[in-house]
Amino acid sequence: MRPFTLNYALPSGQSAAIPPYHFDTALQLNVLPDGRPAVTDRALLLAAGTTTSTAGSQTHFDD
Numbered sequence: 737m738r739p740f741t742l743n744y745a746l747p748s749g750q751s752a753a754i755p756p757y758h759f760d761t762a763l764q765l766n767v768l769p770d771g772r773p774a775v776t777d778r779a780l781l782l783a784a785g786t787t788t789s790t791a792g793s794q795t796h797f798d799d
Contacts, residue, residue: 757774757780
């Protein structure tokens with residue numbers, strides 16, 4: 737028997753979207769092209785949502 741959710745939960749593969757930010761190793765932050773921290777862009781935060789860290793606790797949210 738196949739669980740009901742597997743009828744709809746399909747792997748999407750790699751996303752073709754390019755995020756509008758990059759990780760700055762010196763600042764240890766995601767940075768926008770104009771140099772501002774990505775966390776200051778409200779529209780980007782609403783679009784991207786949160787990510788869950790798999791390196792430690794499953795309840796820790798990355799910025």
